Amino acid sequence: MAANTMGELFRVTTFGESHGPGIGVVVDGVPAGLKVDIDGIQAQLRRRRPGQSGLVSPRDETDTLEILGGLFEGTTTGAPVAMWIRNRDVRSSDYESIKDLFRPGHADYTWYRKHGFRDWRGGGRTSGRETAGRVAAGALARQLLATVGVSMVGYVIRVGNACATDFDADEIERNPLRCADARAAQQMAAIVAEAKASGDSVGGLIEVVANGVPAGWGDPVFDKLDAKIGAAMLSIGAVKGVEIGDGFGLARMRGSEANDPILPGGFGSNHMGGLLGGISTGAPIVVRIAVKPTPSIGLPQRTVDVHGQGATIEVPGRHDPCICPRLVPVAESMLALVLCDAWLRQRALAPLASSEGASDS
16 A cells, blocks of 8 residues: 555645656646646756756756646646656666665665565665656646745755854855855855765755745644645655744743734734644744755665675665755645645635625525
8 A cells, every 4th residue: 555645636646766767746636727837847846856066966867847638738727737757867787786785764674564575776666756746746836826926935954063044045046055045055065075075974954934825724623734734744755854933942932932923914923833723824834844864875884684684785876965955846845735735725615705694685
């Protein structure tokens, strides 16, 4: 049994493997009539693709988008939108020497224990390459959300012990770390370069902010918007923690500090990250995710083989010394997918809500 679909009204199903023919996604529930900016989707895929700089995986994939259905003359028809990205730079032979070994930090062991079989070519379905389909779907969701004034931006705020303290939105795409603080970006780059040179890797923190979300989105009690966002972010393979607003920092506050005052013009602060009771407040939705160090490293590690015998492994192949920069568009996409589904759910309630208090005529 597998779970490759997310969403209720805006349903996204990804398919494909890292070393298979390609990666694909089918998006069902897309309203008809949206003029799709295909170049905009391609631009988001370029932000995620490998080979962008010397600080990421050198795998040379163009990630060229192909639309297989759901559009006519560039406009959505109401049918499922199917998108496909071919794998063009596959080197499965890199993994031949370790095909019977489980890579520490990867899903090799757990996938094998669940299914009794696994695709050893770069992790197959559990590879980070699967996220290309998420980014394509997320880019489509972003275009839908833009029609109601919702936008989002993500950026790296920490790598190792280097932390951003300033914010300049124009700086994000100027540096290979996608950090909004130029000074911190230089420190982060040095940390990543050192980890790469030593055959190691490093993790970090990413922040994603959604602006323009109106008050009222979300469905308590079990489908709270923050619960949906948390589940979406934790579905990304490298993510091991999620914060909404001040998150764990709230544990150090008193109520008089943590409560966001409600003023005639809106909220006076945003410690809650734009969500109360699982429903959007109208303030920016602020999400932070903790990204683990890339588990594929060149240093010797202890492991076992498929027979349970002890072994030592050094992972070959092409890998990111820090996955954070390429994960920024993935995190933005996951937030967009959740918000698009929430918007459609809220829109479905609109006819009933608008008729409340009306009398028969």
